[in-house]
Amino acid sequence: MTDCIFCKMVKREINPDVVFENDEVLAFRDIHPKAPVHVLVIPKRHIETLDELDDQTLAGELLLSARRVAGQLGLSKGYRVAINCKSAGGQEVYHLHLHILGGRQLTWPPG
Numbered sequence: 215m216t217d218c219i220f221c222k223m224v225k226r227e228i229n230p231d232v233v234f235e236n237d238e239v240l241a242f243r244d245i246h247p248k249a250p251v252h253v254l255v256i257p258k259r260h261i262e263t264l265d266e267l268d269d270q271t272l273a274g275e276l277l278l279s280a281r282r283v284a285g286q287l288g289l290s291k292g293y294r295v296a297i298n299c300k301s302a303g304g305q306e307v308y309h310l311h312l313h314i315l316g317g318r319q320l321t322w323p324p325g
């Protein structure tokens with residue numbers, strides 16, 4: 215996907231503020247943070263939405279990477295992992311990503 219902003223980050227055509235990376239996933243700080251800690255975890259290969267995720271190993275890698283990043287960033291009091299799926303779910307970037315939010319008291323339900 216040449217015109218996908220997150221694919222460009224994987225290829226370092228755009229340089230994100232990376233907090234974690236391995237062969238399968240990349241985690242970087244959100245450019246418009248909604249909490250003191252706001253990190254996105256993405257698969258390195260282009261998958262548009264959660265509905266297109268069919269690789270169980272990658273699904274696990276994404277979730278465990280989110281937990282690892284939360285630990286690395288000191289969110290021992292708690293945090294939220296969220297996936298916005300398609301328009302009604304509030305998804306704006308169509309490359310699958312997990313939001314990690316923390317560093318303040320989060321409310322429920324989200325808007």
Ligand code: AMP
Nearest residue numbers: 219243244245246298304305306307308
């Ligand atoms: P979503 O609404 O779930 O698709 O979330 C997309 C997220 O990507 C938003 O929180 C944006 O602030 C974030 N975002 C968009 N462009 C960039 C960028 N260049 N670097 C970091 N985060 C970005």
Ligand code: ZN
Nearest residue numbers: 218221260309
């Ligand atoms: Zn992409």
